[in-house]
Amino acid sequence: MTGEQITLDSLPIGRKAKVKFLTSDGPIRRRMLDLGLVSDTVVEALQKSPSGDPTAYHIRGAVIALRSEEAKKIMVEVN
Amino acid sequence: MGLTSESTGIGVLENKLTIVKSTPVDKVIALAGNPNVGKSTVFNSLTGLNQHTGNWPGKTVTNAQGRYRHKDKNFIMVDIPGTYSLMANSIEEEVARDFVCFGQPDATVVVTDATCLERNLNLVLQTLEITNKVVVCVNLIDEAERKKIKIDYSKLSKHLGVPVIPTNARSNKGLDKLMDAVYDISTKDTASHPIKITYDGIIEEAIEMVKPKIEEIAGEKVNSRWAALKLLDSDDTLLESLNNFLGFNLLDDEELSGLVDMAKKHLVDNGIGEEQLRDRIVTKLVKIAEEICRNVITFENKQYDHIDRKIDKILTSRIFGIPVMLAMLGVIFWITITGANYPSQMLSNFFSWIEERLTDFFAWAGTPEWVHGLLVLGVFRTVAWVVSVMLPPMAIFFPLFTLLEDLGYLPRVAFNLDNFFKKACAHGKQSLTMCMGFGCNAAGVIGCRIIDSPRERLIAVITNNFVPCNGRFPTLIAIITMFFVGNFIGFSQSVFSTLFLTGVILLGIVMTLLVSKLLSKTILKGLPSSFALELPPYRKPQIGRIIVRSIFDRTLFVLGRAVSVAIPAGLVIWIMANIHVEGQSLLSLCAGFLDPFAKLIGLDGYILMAFILGFPANEIVVPIIIMSYMSTTSMMELENLNQLKQLLLDNGWTWVTALCVMLFSLMHWPCSTTCLTIRKETQSWKWTLISILVPTLSGIVICFIVANLARLLALV
Numbered sequence: 001m002t003g004e005q006i007t008l009d010s011l012p013i014g015r016k017a018k019v020k021f022l023t024s025d026g027p028i029r030r031r032m033l034d035l036g037l038v039s040d041t042v043v044e045a046l047q048k049s050p051s052g053d054p055t056a057y058h059i060r061g062a063v064i065a066l067r068s069e070e071a072k073k074i075m076v077e078v079n
Numbered sequence: 080m081g082l083t084s085e086s087t088g089i090g091v092l093e094n095k096l097t098i099v100k101s102t103p104v105d106k107v108i109a110l111a112g113n114p115n116v117g118k119s120t121v122f123n124s125l126t127g128l129n130q131h132t133g134n135w136p137g138k139t140v141t142n143a144q145g146r147y148r149h150k151d152k153n154f155i156m157v158d159i160p161g162t163y164s165l166m167a168n169s170i171e172e173e174v175a176r177d178f179v180c181f182g183q184p185d186a187t188v189v190v191t192d193a194t195c196l197e198r199n200l201n202l203v204l205q206t207l208e209i210t211n212k213v214v215v216c217v218n219l220i221d222e223a224e225r226k227k228i229k230i231d232y233s234k235l236s237k238h239l240g241v242p243v244i245p246t247n248a249r250s251n252k253g254l255d256k257l258m259d260a261v262y263d264i265s266t267k268d269t270a271s272h273p274i275k276i277t278y279d280g281i282i283e284e285a286i287e288m289v290k291p292k293i294e295e296i297a298g299e300k301v302n303s304r305w306a307a308l309k310l311l312d313s314d315d316t317l318l319e320s321l322n323n324f325l326g327f328n329l330l331d332d333e334e335l336s337g338l339v340d341m342a343k344k345h346l347v348d349n350g351i352g353e354e355q356l357r358d359r360i361v362t363k364l365v366k367i368a369e370e371i372c373r374n375v376i377t378f379e380n381k382q383y384d385h386i387d388r389k390i391d392k393i394l395t396s397r398i399f400g401i402p403v404m405l406a407m408l409g410v411i412f413w414i415t416i417t418g419a420n421y422p423s424q425m426l427s428n429f430f431s432w433i434e435e436r437l438t439d440f441f442a443w444a445g446t447p448e449w450v451h452g453l454l455v456l457g458v459f460r461t462v463a464w465v466v467s468v469m470l471p472p473m474a475i476f477f478p479l480f481t482l483l484e485d486l487g488y489l490p491r492v493a494f495n496l497d498n499f500f501k502k503a504c505a506h507g508k509q510s511l512t513m514c515m516g517f518g519c520n521a522a523g524v525i526g527c528r529i530i531d532s533p534r535e536r537l538i539a540v541i542t543n544n545f546v547p548c549n550g551r552f553p554t555l556i557a558i559i560t561m562f563f564v565g566n567f568i569g570f571s572q573s574v575f576s577t578l579f580l581t582g583v584i585l586l587g588i589v590m591t592l593l594v595s596k597l598l599s600k601t602i603l604k605g606l607p608s609s610f611a612l613e614l615p616p617y618r619k620p621q622i623g624r625i626i627v628r629s630i631f632d633r634t635l636f637v638l639g640r641a642v643s644v645a646i647p648a649g650l651v652i653w654i655m656a657n658i659h660v661e662g663q664s665l666l667s668l669c670a671g672f673l674d675p676f677a678k679l680i681g682l683d684g685y686i687l688m689a690f691i692l693g694f695p696a697n698e699i700v701v702p703i704i705i706m707s708y709m710s711t712t713s714m715m716e717l718e719n720l721n722q723l724k725q726l727l728l729d730n731g732w733t734w735v736t737a738l739c740v741m742l743f744s745l746m747h748w749p750c751s752t753t754c755l756t757i758r759k760e761t762q763s764w765k766w767t768l769i770s771i772l773v774p775t776l777s778g779i780v781i782c783f784i785v786a787n788l789a790r791l792l793a794l795v
Contacts, residue, residue, distance in 0.1 A: 025354060027531070028609040033361040034164040035611055036198055041365075047392060050400035051498035054507070056391070056614055060369075061195045063387075063614040065494050067501060070609050 004078050008043065009055070009071035016044045017076035024073035036060040037074060105153040106265040109179055111206060112190030113199050114161030115615045117218045120248040121190050122158040125258065149258040152266065157184065160528075163198075165205045166314070166361075170528050173316055179209060180301075180317075181324040185265035186212045188257070193223035193230060193245070194383075194616055196376060200368035203239065207273040208305050213241045214260045221247045222618065226383035228376060235375045240273040249621055278363055281349045282356065285311055285342040292335045297325055310339050311346065312356060387616050391491070400495045405581065407488075411479045412584075413577040416556055419471035420573075426467035434459060449657070457653025457706070458646050464702040465645045468553045470638055476552065477629035480517065485620035489514055493612055501607050503592045504599035506535035508612065509542075513591060516546035519637065520749055521756040523548075528760070532608035537766060538595045540757055544749045544774045545591045547584070549637055550697035551744050555583055557701065561724040562737035587745050594773060602769070641698035648692060648699045649706070656710035666707055680779055681739030681786025683731065690743065695751050700744065735789040739782045746778030 011017050019041045022029055036059055037043070044058040054065040112118040126145025143158040159178045160171035179187055189206050191199035196217065203215055217230065236243035242260040246253030264271065277283060289307040297303065301321065309317050310329070322328045330336040346356060393399055434455060441451040483489065489511060497507030508530050516523030523543040530536040547555060556576065564575040599605060655666040663671075670684030677687040689703035705723065708730045727737075748771045749757065758767040 024609075029354070030166060030357065030361075031609055031611055033358065033365075034166065034201070036201065036365050036368075038358075038362040038365045046388065047395065048397070049395055049494050049497060050397050052397075053498050053501070054494065054610065054612070056395075056494065060198045060365075062198045063384075063391075063616075065497070065507075065610075065612040065614060067497070067507075067607070067610045069607070070611065 005075055006078060007072045008045075008057070008066070008074040008076050009068040011043070011045045011071075011076060011078065013045050013047055013055075015078060016042055017078045018042055020075045020077050022074055024070070028070065028073065032070065032074065035062075035064055043074075043076060102153060105155055106185040106261075107182070108154050108156045108261055108265065109182060109184035109187040110156055110158045110190065111175060111179060111187055111202065112161055112216075112218075113163055113192065113195075113202055115613065116161065116190050116192040116195075116199065117248050118161055118190045119158065121188075121216060121218060121246065121254070121257075122156060124248045124251055124254055126156055147258070149262055152262065154258075154261065154265075157182070163202060165202065165209070166357075170531075173320075176317065177320045179206060181320060184212075186214060186261050188214045188216050188261060190216045190218050193217045193220045194226055194228060196230065197368050197372040200371060201364055204274070204276060204364045204367060207239065207241065208276060208308075209302055211241070211271050211273045212264050213271070213273065214257065214264055215239060215241060215243045216253075216257055217243060217245045218248055220245045220252070221250070222616065227379040228383060229379060231375045235371065238274060238371045238374065241271045249624075274367070276363065276367060279351075279359060281346060281351060282308075282311075282359060285346050288342040288345065289335070289338050292332070292338050293329070296329065296332055296335060300325060308360070311342055312360070313353060384616065390617055391614065394488070394491050395494055404492060404495055407483065408584065409577050409581050411476065411483075412580045413573060414479060415472050415476045415552075416560075416576045416580070417573045418475045419553075419556070422471040422474075423467055426470065427463070430459075430463035430467055434463065452657060453650065453653050456709075458649040461645045461649030461652070461699065461702040461706065462642055464705065465641050465698050466638065468557060468701070469549075469641055469698055470634070472553050472556060473549050473634045473637060474630060476549065477518070477634055478626050480514075481625045481629045482620050482622075484514075485618065485625055487615050487617045490612060490614050494614060497610065497612070499592055500595070501610075503595040504605065504607050505538050505592075505595040506530045506532065506608065507610050509535070509539040509591075509595070512539045512543060513546050513588070516543045516548060518549055520544050520546070520548045520753040524753060524756045524760055532605075534599075534603050534605045535608055537761065538598050538603055540760060540766070541598065541770045541773050542591045542594050544753065544770070545587045545594065545746065545777075547587060547745055548697065548750075550641065550750065554697070554701050554744055555580060555741055557720065557723075558737050558741050559583075561720050561727070562732075562734050565724075583741060583745060586742075590746065590777060594777065598773075641696050644696040645699050645702065648695070648703065652692070652703055652706045653710075656707065664710065666710060670707065679786070680743070680782035681735055681789075682743060682782070683736070685730075686736075686740060686743075690747055693750075694748065697744070697750055735786060735794070739786055742782050742785060743778045746774045746781065748775050 005020060006017075008017070008019075019037050019039055021039060022032055022037065024032060041060065046056040046058055046063060048055045049065070054067045055071065056063050056065045057071075110118055110122055122143070122145060125147045127147070145156050145158070147154050147156065157178060159175045162172040162175045164172060165176040165179065166172065178184070187206055187210060189199075189203045191203065203213070206213055215235075217232065217235075220230075223230065230245070232243050232245050242264065244253055244257045244260050246257055248254065278286075286304060286307045289310055290303045293301070293303040293306050293310075297306070301324075306321065306329075309321070318329070330339070346352075351359065394403055437455050437459060438451065441455065492514065493507050493510040496510045500507050500509050509527075511529065512523050512526040514523075515526040520543050523546065524540050527536050527539040527543070530539055559576050559579045560572075563579055564572045567575050652666070655669070656664050658665045660668060666685075666688075670688050672684065673687045674684030677684050685707040686704055689700045689707065692703050693700035705726065708726055748754070754767060754771060757770045758764060761767060761770075
């Protein structure tokens, strides 16, 4: 799946991907940008919570948990 | 839990920021930073003020102030809420931004986390856009060293154009240098030359179209370049604050508002709409931070957070995550219950010995009977109960809970439980405010500010009372010990007590979720909002600090509050029990009036009245019940729980009564401090009333069902 564009929530655990663009708008988009999720940012899916959602991601040196609703609005390219 | 002496008691009601300078030359220093970078530790180390610290984002929710002296100057340090950004996506960010922008501090210290510098630089850069009087404090350098993260501080300082001071605030490392740098920046006029952030050509052109006019209107009062950028960005909350600060509406100036429109059109003509403008601004800052970090940081160990990830794999795993969480809660309760037993007994013996001496003294002094009754049987006994029953569990529970907090475990709890809250259409951070509620519901209510969406914040506020605060814990423990685990002895007794207490807490959590869901489907309709929770690195807890902080900040303060309420309450109860109207005491008259209703929900009139009189503080509910019963039965010594149990049994208690008292304790109106805090936080009597009604009605309904089911099934 190299080079393929998917939404962040479908990124398998342990895989890395590069942010391409955000499909959210308004406050959610601002939040995501503040987290440093601008294009070309490398994101790694670390692990899911016990019930499968949210998922913890490695973003610019920090570990951030995002719900699948948010992660769905982030397009990434798997490398 | 976020309990400080400021946020536990009535102090929470006074958070309006007024800075009192002892001399006009005092320097005001703003302390900014991302959440969870040890900002509060820096603040405490400098000012000696006991701002409670904990390892989870969103601790400081209001501006705390403290003072220190360095060289020949006094400094007033204002600890503003930790934020990732000054773009004001939440109330905390607004508070932070408004202070940095309009509080006119003489210098701003931005505290950053050495282990996560790149992310932190975003806030540094945003601050530098507003002011050049900035000192960057890179904190937690010991953690960074341990993780083999090497940072070239002088290079970083060159890049940013402002002083950069590495510190490890926990061990006071680097704080002298930090104070020196703050001294220099705030007293000398030699301006630093911070990094210039230059945006895309089109944006720069648009800024230039607006900037001169702002300079003309507002003069030196605001940074015109920054204000121009914000006008283009149409940041409404900021404009409001800006206009408040200036005392007039910038955009009332027709020429300026015309220029802003023109500049916006220029942007749109070149394909930069509002959303794109924001994107480009943020992207620019993020890229600059990335670039700087590439130049100044070397990760000698690429797997620097390997251990944290390993721990997370267990603590938040599918199989172990929730069991481990419950087990930890259970262990804390078990240690609390077992450990509190003996000190409680000793205190109780000690107080009854004092009571005897006091009685002897009053007899010797020949004071009237009522003086002895009022002071010893009324006031002293109530206070003695509150101290001997409250102090030991609090002195054990608080440090243990603080330990979990300090380790960084609480955000993992939020991570584990988020899905439940999502299903209840609520916010995952509600589990953090729930944890704060364990300490004090008023603090929990204030903590709800970490939730951005107003709807979800209200849900968290209304349901916070379903978590028993420390005022209710000892009551629950005492009743469990008396009525539910009496058949067990020794170790198994404490184990069953623990299981029972954990069950009660779980019931509180289940109620929280159910009621949240119910609210989301009725008066607070809506979908879950966005959720982004940081899981900070685990940190070695500071045991010494934890003990000192939790004993002095929390335990003694909360106890002090309870005692100060217990004294007048003891007086009132004794008077009510001893003033007779038509052969009946005032107390039994009131209780008689409440009795029919109270019986319906498994209580009795005295118990219900104790809950009502316990409105100022839940701690005094049980002492009031005891005093009421004692005033109607023959006097007796109450030296241990067995005798207390006998007193309760004599007054018609059964296990159903005990269960209903526990349930009602878990679910009834919040105490007065919490109610006032809710009023203040929601700015609405309507939501305050709802916050009172929701738990109260839940309690009444559930107690009614339990009591009548037991009656129907002839269980009693």
